[in-house]
Amino acid sequence: MISRIPRLLFENILVPVADVLTKSVSNFAGHKSDQSYNSNATRVSTISDEEIEFYLNLKSAVLLLCLALCIAGFSVLMYFLYVLVFVPYNRVKRLGSIGYQNHEEGHLSKKDIANLVRRRRKVGDDLPPVFPNGWFRLVDSQQLEPGQVKQVTALGEHFAVFRSKSGKASILDAYCPHMGGNLAVGGIVKNDCLECPFHGWRFDGDGKCVAIPYSEKIPTFAKTKSWPCREVNKAIFVWFHCDGKEPEWEIPDISEISTGKFTYKGRVEHHANTHIQDVPENGSDLAHLSHLHVPHAMSGANLSTQYSSWWNFAEHIFKAQCIGPADGEPHISLFYLTHYLHVFKRFKLLSLNLNVYQIGPGIVHLHFDSPFGKGVFVQTLTPVEPLHLVLTHNLHASWSIPVWLGRIFLYLEAIQVDRDVMIWNNKTFEPRPKLLKEDSLIAKYRRWYSQFYTENSPRLTLKSEDGNGW
Ligand code: FES
Ligand SMILES: [Fe+2]
Structure with a gap:
């Protein structure tokens, strides 16, 4: 039954529509009107083979166009249905x-x-x-992928919220203690650490500097503020x-x-x-x-x-x-x-x-x-x-x-x-x-x-x- 529906639609809607459109275009182009043809395009009056061929080609083209429009409309409808049924709302x-x-x-x-x-x-x-x-949300969990860093401005502070490759979320002061570079803008998550884009100092989730590319020694003052962070109920919160x-x-x-x-x-x-x-x-x-x-x-x-x-x-x-x-x-x-x-x-x-x-x-x-x-x-x-x-x-x-x-x-x-x-x-x-x-x-x-x-x-x-x- 279901497999007959597309055929019925094709025969009862698409073909008649294509017929009407074809005849309109044909008339507009100065060719013989529908009195010249029956439904099988059999010659009933004196018309040339070129005209019959033109008519049949035109009809095929119109049919294809109608079919393409139907498929496009159906795809758009399916997409909207898919969004409605499966994609969570985001307003x-x-x-x-x-x-x-x-x-x-x-x-x-x-x-x-x-x-x-x-x-x-x-x-x-x-x-x-x-x-x-108190605790305040900075981002939703799904907004921060592993290896990603986000800058969030809130509570008069600038935070660099990052998720390590292993999935742990941490919050550091966005401004690097070295020379004030913004860790969240251009910074790169490397394993469990966040690397500053300016000179490459690397900080772990506790704010401790673990690597300086141009120095073998890491002085004790090389650390940044790490904010108390919790990831709970699918969101990341900071304690202020x-x-x-x-x-x-x-x-x-x-x-x-x-x-x-x-x-x-x-x-x-x-x-x-x-x-x-x-x-x-x-x-x-x-x-x-x-x-x-x-x-x-x-x-x-x-x-x-x-x-x-x-x-x-x-x-x-x-x-x-x-x-x-x-x-x-x-x-x-x-x-x-x-x-x-x-x-x-x-x-x-x-x-x-x-x-x-x-x-x-x-x-x-x-x-x-x-x-x-x-x-x-x-x-x-x-x-x-x-x-x-x-x-x-x-x-x-x-x-x-x-x-x-x-x-x-x-x-x-x-x-x-x-x-x-x-x-x-x-x-x-x-x-x-x-x-x-x-x-x-x-x-x-x-x-x-x-x-x-x-x-x-x-x-x-x-x-x-x-x-x-x-
Ligand atoms: S400002 Fe961050 S490493 Fe220099
Ligand atoms: Fe209200």
Whole structure:
């Protein structure tokens, strides 16, 4: 039956189409019209052999062209299906992509508007420090192959993140202690070491210099700073402490990821222009869940311009319950979140129950249970500059959630985060918010979060005339 389908398509669609096209071209070229031929190209009137040959050649050419177009269209369709079904989602929204559409400087590029808004932002004196102490993601594991080095700028530092040939990830200061060459730009991974591109000094993962090409002796001062590094849950993290203290806690390993029970389904990445505390604080802001995130995701991010009443029939309903700090682990805060799509105010679809663990200032694990299976969103937040953050959500889930379904989960999540980014990109940090009784969780959350700042935590200082400061 299936093998007959291509033949039927060929005979009933391609051949008639080719016939019509051939006759049109033939007529256009001034040859005899279809009255001159029957379907077998038998001569029924006085026409020359050359004309019959021309017609048959033309018909073959048109048939071949139609066939080629069909194959090309089919290949494109197959490619899109392949991407949809097998390739994990990867959506990146850079600074300037979201939330700057309504500004009066519409003639400027989004990037220029983003910079303008950043420059003009009203920043009070009471802004909390911009780089808290904790673990921060620098790259995803799959973004760093063995033998590869990457430069990452974050937390006011320049890091050279490299993976040895044997697979171990390490993080060194990007600037070489010899004469300041950048180890991550042009540097080469040689076995377990990183070689500087400038004069060839070679450093191991602990920052120790193990070879200098033009010297037999390696002095003890020949070493560079090695940053505490962990590779866990398919990402590489650096420990940042303003006083250079060693890690005070560890990132929980999600056993379903490390044992392969959950597999990778994709990621979304947002760049946001806001203070780092605004992002995790979102979880304790219950009122915004019942306002900003209620309209259906298909209404888009900017509800003032994209909202469509066509999608009124369905709303996202969120409910949250704060549990508070985990026992014996004050750096972890737990809350429960439930979500469902309320359709025609009667039916509940896409139910999700989430256990949300905020781990330090830059990591959130959102474990969910859905009718399709279980999974976890690993959320990370890294300040690349004082008010410029990179927020990632990586989805790992059970086999029952295929990649295409993971795409839908991630897309819906991404639109909701787009809405937050639109708010963050344009708001100011309010150190003394006017909170109602119903907002009390926000004050509680701020007290909890303050544990990640210490006396010397870096603060935002406006750029001074002499160029010092941020
Ligand atoms: S600057 Fe790196 S080896 Fe000289
Ligand atoms: Fe939000």
